[in-house]
Amino acid sequence: QVQLQEAGPGLVKPSETLSLTCTVSGGSMSSYYWSWIRQSPGKGLEWIGYMYYSGSTSHNPSLKTRVTISVDTSKNQFSLNLSSVTAADTAVYYCASWNTAMVPYYFDSWGQGIQVTVSS
């Protein structure tokens, strides 16, 4: 399993863009699918989307027009941008992954999570 670590601002203003980065260690960027998941008291665990290093991607339809996920193999990182945020986007954001050699779409590696609050 790879090790994942989220980074980014803990406070974002309404209508701005939430930007988070996940740094990967202990594995090849081409051997995993990279995903973002968030957790809030009101909505529980919510899958945001995933991206593979080749560019293959999928997003939650409820967020699709606001979400961009990108992968930077040179930096061993992947990122999340969520635009036009509101208070409803306040949550703990996790980066997560599954290995291409394992059963897909189950997340066997997770970051520790980062609390992001949307407030002016």
Next chain:
Amino acid sequence: EIVLTQSPSTLSLSPGETATLSCRASQSVRSYLGWYQQKPGQAPKLLIYDASNRATGIPARFSGSGSGTDFTLTISSLEPEDFAVYYCQQRINWPPITFGQGTRLEIK
């Protein structure tokens, strides 16, 4: 979107007892359902995938069963470290991948 409904919302048991947690899908997910454990302040941890397969390093007291729309996670001989929140997740019909709302297993 497939909705996963977990029951009960809270389960109170003592160490040594057996826990039975349920997850019901709004439509068939065949056997493509997993279970996670989450402890306070930690990320979820994969326990079971595809209904009945234990993930790497998961003790044998954790077992999963079911298919179609009804699934069960059974934890036999509860250990103190097993008291946590448990989530189910489906992978057959996406996007989106969806999770249940969780069952809190607490010490009685």
